Amino acid sequence: MRFKDVFSIIGPSMIGPSSSHTAGAVRLGRVARKLLDEVPNTAEITLYGSFADTYQGHGTDLALIGGILDFETDDPRIPDAAEVAESLGLKIVFLTSKDKADHPNTVRIILSSDNREVTMTGASIGGGNVEIINVNQFDVKFTAIYPTLVISHHDRPGMIADITTLLGRSQINIGFMDLDRKGRDQEAMTVIETDVAVPDSLFEEMKNLSMIFDIKRVDLAERS
Structure with missing residues (x-):
């Protein structure tokens, strides 16, 4: 993992208690939204490992929704992300899986719109940093630190x-x-x-x- 600067290690400005479970989750949601490149109608979110165990208590669910809405990590609307999504007609389903993942903070996001669908798997690896490991069934890796x-x-x-x-x-x-x-x-x-x-x-x-x-x-x- 390549760190861009000291803030990549200590974590970004953010809403929420944990850089891994909230800031990283926001960024994972935002990556999926950028890959879809339009407003989704539905989101199916499958959580693995510690994400699956603690996602409601740590606000990971709201952070992921906020990211899908293209909120930044310090957006004050994140605590109300579920209500914002509902007002926009975005239907969201959360699932948990006992399947083994390479990293404990792993999520698979499937976003669908009227025109397209994207599937993305990634992990929050600490300090608000993420690693994407699969896009549309292709095993490609990137960090989203750089364009x-x-x-x-x-x-x-x-x-x-x-x-x-x-x-x-x-x-x-x-x-x-x-x-x-x-x-x-x-x-x-x-x-x-x-x-x-x-x-x-x-x-x-x-x-x-x-x-x-x-x-x-x-x-x-x-x-x-």
């Missing part, structure tokens, strides 16, 4: 080179990359963490690359 591109594409020679060439042309440095695929010449997913956010113009150019099915930006930078 991140999540790209669904056809697995073909030169695909990654096309993506990285566009980034390099715009002087955008890649800090981390991960890739998983269903099989040779089948669907694949590439995750790229960059040092700076990808501007809209470049993002649109990347969307038009041949063989890209979908591309999403995950950027949890606090809004001013």
Whole structure:
């Protein structure tokens, strides 16, 4: 795990008693919301390990809902997140699982809208930091500390080179990359963490690359 600064270790400004069970949960919810990239109609949230044991007492349920609503970790609406979600017509189901997870603070979130669905599994690993380990059944990892591109594409020679060439042309440095695929010449997913956010113009150019099915930006930078 790469820490960005001292605040990544001691935790962010937040609402709630625990950086792992509340701030990290908010960020997990926000990542799922960014991956859906629109207002969800339904959310199915499955909790594992200590998340499953203590989620109501520690406010993890409200933190996850707040994140799905795109609240930041210090948003004063987090204690009322369930009521806000209900007022927006967002239907939420919480489930717990006894299945073993790699980390005790693990959650799987399935968000659905009229147009699309996204499934994401991640863990809150301490200090408000998170690690995403699976998106739409692809085993890809990223931390959401840095601006991140999540790209669904056809697995073909030169695909990654096309993506990285566009980034390099715009002087955008890649800090981390991960890739998983269903099989040779089948669907694949590439995750790229960059040092700076990808501007809209470049993002649109990347969307038009041949063989890209979908591309999403995950950027949890606090809004001013």
